Amino acid sequence: MDIEGIELLDVSKKYKNARAANAALSNVNLTILPGQYVGITGVNGSGKSTLVRLLNGLIQPGRGKVYVDGLDTSNPGHLPLIRRLVGVVFQNPDNQLLSPLVEEEIAFGLENLDLPLQEISRRIEWALQLVGLEAMKHHSPNLLSGGQKQKVALAAVLAMKPKYLVLDEPTSMLDTISRKELLDQLKTLHGEGMTIILSSHNPEDLVQADRIIVIDQGSIHLQGAPWEVYRQEAELAAIGLEPPGLYMLLSHLTRNEYSIDGGIKTTAELVQYICSRL
């Protein structure tokens, strides 16, 4: 594969201790192009985290291939470059912050990239400013709130300037305000051209994505624009998911013969749309 982007070709993955029938992923084909905002959703155990871990070579597919900008993740020689290209933020910030100081946490990845000290310092300032945590530079991660820890984890990955930002359930341990702040931050980053791949069991988190992929029992069950995916209420209900409230409302309106523009992503946009029609 010579094109830019991430491509999964007929990927299957089964863990050694799993029962024969339960593959974590089976026959997944997927292409993510640069600049896209892709949401991955599914119930717990559906295979989201396995998919995320395949994207930067943390685990290898049992069958099939994963390519990042043409680099095969099963080739150990490609892994350093693949991990520079694909930055991953994990679910639990407590398990990914490794250093005794916030500043050092950001520096961890940069030191591994063998950057000069000046560049490391510059990127630390830049990344902390981006997430609004400049004042916490010399604090211990132990003293931060869950939301602040997740921001530090995000800053640590962003400082490495990855081409693809992958987030595995980053909102699951956050309160409402921190969750909103993180999602706003992702929207901004996407607006600046970054490729975002966000995994969440909460479909509400993914409304700002360009494309949503619904995974069920290791296979891609549905995919498309949020509007297309979330209006399939029965399909989603069958696999234990519920569309976000906004999309349920849009769906009800459509069913009652009110034609609504499919590009609406937020409640504010819906209100504005309805007001313009009155």
Place this chain on the structure above:
Amino acid sequence: MVGIKLGQYVQGDSLLHSLDPRTKIICCALMVLGVLINPDWHLLIFYLLTTALAMKISGMDWHFASRSLRSIRYLLLITFAFQAVLTPGNPVFELGLLSVTREGLRLGSINLARLLILYFVSMVLLRTTSPFKLSAGIEALFLPLSKLKIPIHDFITILSISFRFIPTLIDQAVVIKNAQQSRGAQFDAPKLGIRLKSYLAILIPLFETSLSRAGDIGEAMDSRCYTGRPNQLRISRLHMKPLDLAIIVFLLLGSALGTFISLMG
């Protein structure tokens, strides 16, 4: 578990807090070596006085220091009693079949002093040096060993991550303890067996979560291209001042003098 004090850094602006961590590590290592190699009274008195001075300068609360001794009181007592009773020599007094000898009391006192020095010196080091500075100091001191292909960066990374995760593990242990307590575990039961069983109910899930956490940490490190390179940022923040050198020289001279006197004596 919330009350664990050993190894807990206490913020402060004392002279000891402001010293380069390498100075404190070198001094600490010198005293530990001196105490282990040359158990002579002259040297021990010098170290005891130096330790007391360091505790005073660091602003350590004497009540805290004496209270903290409670955790090792049995070790101190047993050490002293065994030496006093088991060392042959001139009996001072007799307790039934056991006789306490003059030589035993002397050896017991020396070993007691050695333990106290080791305990308080490490306490001063850990209470006046943040984990961040401690890791930086150790990394800077051991950096030359990496030229001998010793994986010093990996070792420092392990150490640094351990420092980072001690509070997290303590928090986790408290959560598990509360959960087990709410389900009937008796941590203050009069019977030792019941108490042990209750604590086992903390240890097993704690061990399990620690293993799972270790896996996550490994993935987080791999994701951020971990290669075991030296921590330039950390080391670049260290600066030895003339006072640091003066303190090292003072301790070296004191140790040499104490050793010389003991050899002459």
